[in-house]
Amino acid sequence: MKTIGLIYGSDTGMTEEVTNAIIEKWTLCDIDVFEASHVKNSDIEGFDVLFLGLSTWYDGDLQSDWDNYYRKFENVDFTNKTIALYGLGDQYGYGEYFIDGVGILAEIVIKNGGEIVGKWPTEGYDYEISKAEIDGENLFYGLAIDEDNQPELTEERIDTWLGMLENQLN
Numbered sequence: 294m295k296t297i298g299l300i301y302g303s304d305t306g307m308t309e310e311v312t313n314a315i316i317e318k319w320t321l322c323d324i325d326v327f328e329a330s331h332v333k334n335s336d337i338e339g340f341d342v343l344f345l346g347l348s349t350w351y352d353g354d355l356q357s358d359w360d361n362y363y364r365k366f367e368n369v370d371f372t373n374k375t376i377a378l379y380g381l382g383d384q385y386g387y388g389e390y391f392i393d394g395v396g397i398l399a400e401i402v403i404k405n406g407g408e409i410v411g412k413w414p415t416e417g418y419d420y421e422i423s424k425a426e427i428d429g430e431n432l433f434y435g436l437a438i439d440e441d442n443q444p445e446l447t448e449e450r451i452d453t454w455l456g457m458l459e460n461q462l463n
């Protein structure tokens with residue numbers, strides 16, 4: 294069985310709620326959870342799979358705890374690790390930066406040798422630009438959740454994404 298670690302950061306509690314739902318719904322194995330405010334690189338080195346969750350703030354910036362952790366995160370070696378990303382954002386209020394944080398983390402993961410799973414269709418969202426969008430593929434690097442505008446879709450999106458991950462991680 295693969296081992297799964299999860300790192301998340303949340304300013305107003307939205308990403309925390311989504312994280313709790315993910316943990317509750319994931320039944321295949323335990324997930325060890327770390328807050329981005331406290332995590333050390335040595336905490337996460339041993340996991341086969343990492344879930345990374347964050348919101349985007351202030352015109353395309355990482356959530357504050359992730360922003361503080363970023364300089365160390367840049368040094369994580371993701372070789373032989375599988376990464377699944379999920380991000381929260383506001384597609385109408387910040388349509389030029391929608392879930393940019395997912396794209397910023399994905400760039401480091403790819404550069405440092407990780408494999409990304411759980412890529413998610415851009416269909417069903419109305420935004421202008423996103424760093425989380427994969428060039429020419431109509432996919433985000435990870436699950437996009439918009440609690441500000443589409444809260445009614447959140448649970449179904451999480452369920453579908455976790456189903457994808459169950460297949461991709463087997």
Ligand SMILES: Cc1cc2nc3c(=O)[nH]c(=O)nc-3n(C[C@H](O)[C@H](O)[C@H](O)COP(=O)(O)O)c2cc1C
Nearest residue numbers: 303304305306307308348351352353382383387392
């Ligand atoms: C001042 C402010 C700036 C924001 N900037 C962005 C942004 O650049 N891109 C985006 O997608 N969402 C942006 N958002 C929306 C938040 O990411 C969204 O509300 C999210 O659910 C917050 O999650 P959290 O409580 O876990 O931090 C912003 C929200 C506020 C209030």
